[in-house]
Amino acid sequence: MSLVELRDVRFRYRDTTRPALDGISLTIDDGEVVGLAGPTGAGKTTLCMALVGLVPHATGGELEGSVRLGGRESTSSTLGELLAPLDADRALVAVTFQDPESQIVGLTVEEDLAFGAENLGVARDEIRSRIDESLDFVRLRHLKDAFPYALSGGQKQRVAIAAALVMRPRLLILDEPTSELDPHGRAEIFELIGRLATAGDVAVLVVEHALDDLAAAVNRLIILDAGRIAFDDRPERVLRHIDRLVEIGVRPPDASVLGIAAEEAGLIAPAERAHVTVDDLLAALPQ
Amino acid sequence: MNAGASLRAEGLWFSYAGREPALRGVDLEIDAGQFVALVGQNGSGKTTLAKHFNGLLRPDRGRVLIDGQEIESRETADLASTIGYCYQNPDHQIFSSTVAEEIEFGPRNLRVSPDEIISRTGRLLDLVRLRDEAERYPFSLGRGQRQKLAVASVLAMEPRILIVDEPTTGLDWQGGEAMMRLMRELHAGGRTIVIITHDMNIVAEFADRAVVMAGGRIVADGTPAEVFSEDAALLEADLRAPQAFRIALRRPDLFAGQPLTVDDARRSLLVRAAALPAGDIG
Numbered sequence: 058m059s060l061v062e063l064r065d066v067r068f069r070y071r072d073t074t075r076p077a078l079d080g081i082s083l084t085i086d087d088g089e090v091v092g093l094a095g096p097t098g099a100g101k102t103t104l105c106m107a108l109v110g111l112v113p114h115a116t117g118g119e120l121e122g123s124v125r126l127g128g129r130e131s132t133s134s135t136l137g138e139l140l141a142p143l144d145a146d147r148a149l150v151a152v153t154f155q156d157p158e159s160q161i162v163g164l165t166v167e168e169d170l171a172f173g174a175e176n177l178g179v180a181r182d183e184i185r186s187r188i189d190e191s192l193d194f195v196r197l198r199h200l201k202d203a204f205p206y207a208l209s210g211g212q213k214q215r216v217a218i219a220a221a222l223v224m225r226p227r228l229l230i231l232d233e234p235t236s237e238l239d240p241h242g243r244a245e246i247f248e249l250i251g252r253l254a255t256a257g258d259v260a261v262l263v264v265e266h267a268l269d270d271l272a273a274a275v276n277r278l279i280i281l282d283a284g285r286i287a288f289d290d291r292p293e294r295v296l297r298h299i300d301r302l303v304e305i306g307v308r309p310p311d312a313s314v315l316g317i318a319a320e321e322a323g324l325i326a327p328a329e330r331a332h333v334t335v336d337d338l339l340a341a342l343p344q
Numbered sequence: 345m346n347a348g349a350s351l352r353a354e355g356l357w358f359s360y361a362g363r364e365p366a367l368r369g370v371d372l373e374i375d376a377g378q379f380v381a382l383v384g385q386n387g388s389g390k391t392t393l394a395k396h397f398n399g400l401l402r403p404d405r406g407r408v409l410i411d412g413q414e415i416e417s418r419e420t421a422d423l424a425s426t427i428g429y430c431y432q433n434p435d436h437q438i439f440s441s442t443v444a445e446e447i448e449f450g451p452r453n454l455r456v457s458p459d460e461i462i463s464r465t466g467r468l469l470d471l472v473r474l475r476d477e478a479e480r481y482p483f484s485l486g487r488g489q490r491q492k493l494a495v496a497s498v499l500a501m502e503p504r505i506l507i508v509d510e511p512t513t514g515l516d517w518q519g520g521e522a523m524m525r526l527m528r529e530l531h532a533g534g535r536t537i538v539i540i541t542h543d544m545n546i547v548a549e550f551a552d553r554a555v556v557m558a559g560g561r562i563v564a565d566g567t568p569a570e571v572f573s574e575d576a577a578l579l580e581a582d583l584r585a586p587q588a589f590r591i592a593l594r595r596p597d598l599f600a601g602q603p604l605t606v607d608d609a610r611r612s613l614l615v616r617a618a619a620l621p622a623g624d625i626g
Contacts, residue, residue, distance in 0.1 A: 096519075241582045311586060311588035311591065311609065312587050315588060315606065319613060321614065335587050339591060
């Protein structure tokens with residue numbers, strides 16, 4: 058059984074004609090780190106909300122097909138039943154949002170991190186050790202006693218991710234974690250996502266507009282186009298389809314575009330894998 | 345449309361109450377009609393500098409001149425018809441109950457004649473492609489449309505210099521490109537344009553000058569190609585040139601000229617490869 062299973066999911070918000078999700082089937086297994094990209098209105102946020110039952114439980118509207126989270130069928134459960142932990146001391150799902158400030162609940166970083174796990178009923182000592190571990194993972198141990206509002210945007214977003222990790226969720230959803238950050242904060246978050254992918258302890262779904270950093274950090278990339286899955290594959294395979302990505306409205310990384318141009322120019326042999334990063338392409342170009 | 349105006353900052357120092365200086369001696373001269381991108385991390389001083397240009401902030405030391413005239417003695421409201429400033433978040437400046445009223449508000453305050461207001465509003469609704477939304481409640485628009493409305497309502501005062509703080513943040517690729525094409529149209533009409541952005545692809549594609557800030561100072565200033573080649577300044581500002589530029593910079597043998605954008609780089613690679621003798625291709 059996969060952690061998340063969607064079969065032919067169709068969903069329309071109330072008073073709208075166009076479906077927001079139009080026949081989505083996918084599964085996500087424990088430990089998978091998946092990127093989800095697409096232009097505004099493609100259904101990224103709706104899909105995330107469907108995964109955790111907010112669609113349709115909180116939004117209303119018509120959902121067809123099957124959404125199963127941890128083996129529970131979304132439409133035949135209440136939201137509380139759907140999201141109840143599967144394991145002791147572990148949340149089923151944790152979500153972080155675009156605006157890092159709106160997620161702060163504590164007056165110190167430590168308090169902020171304790172909040173979710175306290176609500177799960179995790180023992181005090183266990184919470185303490187998880188906080189230290191999570192702060193080490195996001196490299197903010199030195200700011201344990203800091204006032205969260207005084208941190209930089211990237212640091213606040215890392216605190217939000219650490220607070221989610223303290224709950225040891227089976228599934229972590231990061232909804233456009235870098236959209237309000239500067240390039241420095243953005244780099245910090247993608248470095249962190251790359252390490253989550255390497256560790257493979259928690260399934261992560263990262264929603265993003267831009268592909269450059271996302272494709273380099275995840276091992277699976279889903280591209281949505283008007284409520285449908287246009288691609289669901291390894292990033293280096295998705296990025297072969299430059300023209301289609303442009304048509305959908307997502308900007309392919311320059312390295313992928315120039316890699317294919319180098320093939321057209323006869324400089325490198327055509328391959329099944331696209332070049333995802335600048336270094337990938339530089340290594341492939343003839344000396 | 346009005347012709348652009350020039351901007352000049354001389355030795356600007358500024359501190360927010362009780363804090364370290366946010367500007368540490370900034371000198372910057374922007375000619376009329378330039379399209380300038382101001383880049384740097386949050387906290388580097390970009391927005392603080394921009395707020396000096398329209399008098400929202402007054403420097404502790406130094407002075408700001410518009411077309412050679414000091415702004416120190418003028419009120420912020422007087423400056424509104426010379427210099428327009430769009431906030432990073434459009435929702436911080438939108439407050440009317442319809443799209444059209446939002447655009448009319450500024451010129452009405454400047455006591456522009458009713459006929460002129462109607463004609464400006466009509467032109468701007470067309471320019472930002474919101475004609476069909478004129479009677480809608482602004483907050484029912486999408487983020488990209490709200491951003492364009494914010495720009496239109498500033499343009500309604502016919503400023504000769506337009507400063508836009510993060511015009512593409514929160515927009516997807518197509519939305520961002522549409523916003524920047526609008527900036528380009530306004531620039532072609534003669535305006536001086538200053539954008540603040542984190543997106544180096546936007547800088548490469550649209551700006552004719554990039555000014556890099558770090559720690560309250562200007563650390564690089566030149567064409568985007570010049571600035572993207574200044575490794576030390578980019579390191580200090582913790583910025584990276586666009587992917588295509590970095591790839592081409594490392595392989596000048598494969599890329600003719602100094603391509604800035606991915607489209608330039610692609611063309612340049614194909615041209616150079618066609619000229620290489622077949623035996624040289626690995």
